[in-house]
Amino acid sequence: MMTPYTLVDWVLGDGAGWIARFIGAVLVWAVPITGFVSFVGLLSIWLERKISAHIQCRLGPMEVGYHGALQTVADGVKLLAKEDLVPADADRFLFAFAPILAFAGTVVGFAVVPFGPGLIVADLDIGIFYLAAVGSLEAIGVIAAGWASNNKWSLFGSVRAATQVVSYEIPMGLAFVTIAALAGTLSMSGIVDQQQGWIANWFLFRNPFTWIAFIIYYIAALAECKRAPFDLPEAESELVSGFHTEYSGMRFAIFFLAEYAQMYVVSAVAVVLFLGGWYSGIAPLDAAVGTGVAGKLVGAGIIVTKSFLLVCVQMWLRWTLPRIRLDQMLYLCMKILMPFGMLTLVGSTMWEYYFPTPEIAKVGGGWTGNTVMTGVVVAIIGTLSLIVYVRSVIRSTPSLRAASNP
Amino acid sequence: MSLGAYLNSIGTSAKTIVAGMALTFRYLIRPSEIVTIQYGSKNNAPKERYVPDRHRGIHILETEKCIHCHICEKACPVDCITMDGTRDAPFDGAWKGDGCFISSFTLDLNKCIFCNLCCEPCPKECIHMGMEFDAAAYTRAHGVKNLLTDAPYSEADRVREAEARQLIEAAEAEAKRRKDEARKAAAAAKAQATPAAAPAAPGAPAAPKPPGLPPPPGAVVPKPIASPTPGMPKPPGAAMPPPPAPPATAGPAMPPPPKPMPPMPKPPTN
């Protein structure tokens, strides 16, 4: 655990002072992070377009690049060339500053998101806490944007964003605490390290309650990214475009980029907390690639792939579901996610107390009795939900539904 | 709300959301369901493919048949047709009609609502709704079409494109057949695994070509049609100038001199 963990340590050696480490981190990380954010933006916008298109029986962009892969670049160029409009009577400073605030609020999250073993900007001891703290910074940019626009619809959007923050933060925090209680640490790499070995060691499979924690976290993360069904602040059919109604050109693009970067951040955090981080879930494979450069690269590939899979699920959800109403959003977070979050925290810690994870599992030792038990519970839940699903399919055939639903 | 109802409502939500997601996922992984037609792309098919026979596009005027009776002008509910002409002697720049000379026949596409009411009462059936649907123009003045000279898409074009389509389809079928045969031959050659079968494989595509089939896909360009089909209107061409005034000796019954066809159908891209 005390080996040089971050890239900066790796470059500077272990003995550097904190000033050197800080400057080193900035020099070493600024360029890759900016590049990575752009890459995330390009890839996820393309993914979003393609996924939405294929879900909707369309082709999506096909002209620029292979299957429209460079369409986003073309759009970026277009947005750069657009006129920079500021509405009359807008708060000009805030109007210009809000996109930067939103973007910065997202990018600071990358500081604790690992890209692979040791590939982490700052492996803070309080990684999760830091995330919970800065995760909502973007909302401040959003609120500022809506306020500065001098537009009633934008104002509605920003007020909705504020409402949303206070509602999703609590369940999200409960999910964090659940994992922190299991892991015994707040450090991101510390958490990932507890999940090495076989797939059963992922926190998702550690006990049945972490499943619930994962779902709670994912729903809250959707709300944090303002993704459907929680896209209330920008609800295009209700509030025109909400907080970014008045934005055009590059400022709009920055909001857009911030949204997609945020999607990546929350997905990567989900991967770190629940899905084994940079471990593949196959113990011999991880052992084979080792911890050298090859190991770092493979780990980076694994964690980025897993994160993008979760990003795809966000898109899949978005293109399936209608938007919920503001009061329903509050209801969901306060009355459903929060009680379940507390239940999860209590249940998970009690489970850990009564069926403690053997130390051997914590360092990736392999299958344990606890894992088997978890598997049994999960299998039961899975079977039950399958039965419920089949029943619902039967119910939804018109003739049977009419019979059962007078 | 009782605990049962509370849990039940959560269950219902989860169930119905999963049902919806299952549906969208089915579509996501089935590219065969995609319904997009890529209009205007590189491998574009003729417009015939997009519109049915009765499509009401920009009008076509068969000038030889027109008797300059103004019925279409009167039938138009939005007054977008204006025409002028004379029954007297030909004059400079006049187009030959059936017993009359037409000096102008304009269609204001800014007004036209493509209702087909001008075509229905025509006694000579000389004005038709064509297949052309690209009516976009940069200015309003560009939207005013002179049907005598600007006809964007004539009956002859239509025949040509129908033939071109047939050729393309035949060529596609031929290419597919050849591919299949080549694959079969390759498979056969592999099965035999002897050099004796080798000459058959490359020869296969060329040998069974029946006579009368169109050229291979590389040469799908339809040949120009030698002469216009009888009854077909004058060939169009936006760039074509009005025909010179007929010689004085030519009587009113003399048809206009046949024009050479443009060598290719217009590419249907915009």
Place this chain on the structure above:
Amino acid sequence: MNAPHIPKAFAASDVRSEEMLLNMGPQHPSTHGVFRVVIRTDGEIVIDSESHVGYLHRCFEKHCESVSFLQSVLYTDRLDYLTSMGNNLAFSLGVERLFTDLVIPERAEHIRVICAELNRIASHLLAIGTYGMDIGAITPFLYCFRDREKILSIFESICGQRLNYNYVRPGGVAYDIDDSMIAAIKDFCKYFRPKAQEYDDLLSNNDIFVRRTANVGVLSKELALSYGVTGPCLRGSGVKRDLRRDLPYSIYSRFDFEIPVGTGERGTLGDCYDRYMVRVREMIESLRIVEQAVSQIPDGPFKTDQIKGKLRPPKGESFIRVENSRGELGFYIISDGKDVAYRVKCRAPSFHNISLLTDISRGAMIADMVAIIGSLDIVMGEVDR
């Protein structure tokens, strides 16, 4: 009297400080056209609202007094541009009613019914799709358009246009349909039935959708009756009224179909969900009518030979209503024996349906406002005429 009108409830001095005047429309994604509602809100709650229409007014009734009856038909296309076949049919029936002994050929009647019902399906598809979009689900919208596209393709092959058909004319229809078109219609019927299940999976049963629409915008039967609301909005309130059955025009009395009414299955009777479900179920019933009509379509002429030359109805007045996809579309036609109408009045269903918006949107949230307008399914071309 011509001074700009500011109702008292909306004077700025009367607005309390915690309230806000919000101008929804004329350009808003969810007002389904250029429709403007001034909303007085307290937070997200709508306290009061006032509708403004007329942005799309283009004097349809005045037009009809200057163009012939035949030319008026194509102006009816542009009233409710999503149900043009129904509009054509209504106007044609109104003109035919002026004649004393006009016999419309059987084939023409069947074609009219087929086209009107297919167009009803297309219109409801669009209503459902855009309603999903209002609620925030974009994918059902595209599925609906995919299926609507098939109907439009059939119409295009029948009459050459996709939206403004100008197809049903006084005395019959404009062109005959041939076997390939009948085959296409039959194919569509086969194709469409299973697709209806998809809308259930994506929208009708979806819990988020149900929660967004049930108990929202409750239109009581009494209110609906007093505002003269018709069509799916009225049936959603539980009134079983459908002119196709109650006052059969054309040959509707020969077909076997149900009239779906709202039951309050997920909430209160007459809420947005009921209105939505009436549309979903009506599509299937329309499909049944199409199937019956297609299977028994006779041979024969497709327009009457009694009208020769110019269409000159005798002097008189006629009033006709048909059950269009948004309600009862009526035409009051006064002819003075010329080929131009003396006066045409269009009784547009959307005009009635939207007039009660103020009454049912009180106390709703802004998101509900969108849901309510969407569930009323207005077409501004018809409201403003």
Place this chain on the structure above:
Amino acid sequence: MTPDKVHEILKAKHAQAVSAFDPNPKHPSIKIAPEFWRVVAKTLRDDCGLDYLVSLTAVDRAAELEAIYTLEVMDGARCPIHVRVLVPRDNPLIATVEDIWRTADWHEREAWDLMGITFVGHHNLVRILCAEDWEGHPLRKDYKSPDTYHGIKNNVT
């Protein structure tokens, strides 16, 4: 509610109000004197059960303006009855019925806007389809469309 029955009821209650009755089965109509219209309307709704105002058509009859109310029973037999109210062209005043049939609210505004019939007692008789500052009533036969409107030229003659 057949037209004959409606006529009977009206004859019994407001004998002097009914000035003509046309029982044509295709197009039944009753003519009402304008000064009695409001009381007749109440009778029509309450006694005859005609609770559905299908449409309000305003017609320019040269010397007079006519408002044709098409009435029907919403929840029963379908047979629209047309009630005609003729008012002089130079002083077209008709009592409002917006509180009797709420449909009439917008319809009367429309009739005022396009034909210029003033509905006395209407709470909000303003233009509905035309712009608020429009002049004239377009559906009248003697209407001349303006040459310009807010600087926009009318080039359609």
